[in-house]
Amino acid sequence: MTLDLTDRRIITATQSGLPLVPRPYAQIAADLGLDEDEVCTRMRALQTSGIIRRIAVAPNHYALGMTANGMSVWDVDDTRIAELGQKIGDLDFVSHCYERPRALPDWPYNLFAMIHGTSREEVEALRAEVAAILGDACRGNDILYSTRILKKTGLRLRQKG
Missing domain, CATH: 3.30.70.920 (Lrp/AsnC effector binding domain/regulation of amino acid metabolism (RAM) domain)
Structure with missing residues (x-):
């Protein structure tokens, strides 16, 4: 899979984490001037191709006492x-x-x-x-x-x- 400019923009917008709002993909879409369905479809394709390994919560282990x-x-x-x-x-x-x-x-x-x-x-x-x-x-x-x-x-x- 080759990344186009839109894929790169989606990755850049999400690489530090999803926005903490009720509909994070809708927020990303709005920020990028895209449709929410397109963002979701592209992210699924990026995940299927292995470019995005996973979408998951990444807790701060220091804040949890794992020092x-x-x-x-x-x-x-x-x-x-x-x-x-x-x-x-x-x-x-x-x-x-x-x-x-x-x-x-x-x-x-x-x-x-x-x-x-x-x-x-x-x-x-x-x-x-x-x-x-x-x-x-x-x-x-x-x-x-x-x-x-x-x-x-x-x-x-x-x-x-």
């Missing part, structure tokens, strides 16, 4: 990473789960999972749950704790000049 956040990193057997990565990604306390290439010899980790908790002790207990799921397919792990938020948004399209 201990750690990116856990795991050295997982390559033959099992797809299966085990899916299991880890399905855990309620994991918000992001990725497979990444190793950077040997210094960085042996190929599975990354962001774990959220109310304290480091809770995150460590949750990390132990992940370790139990990975079992002997995991050869090592570490965790990198967040110390401050530098950016709290997803990808943003730039306006064409």
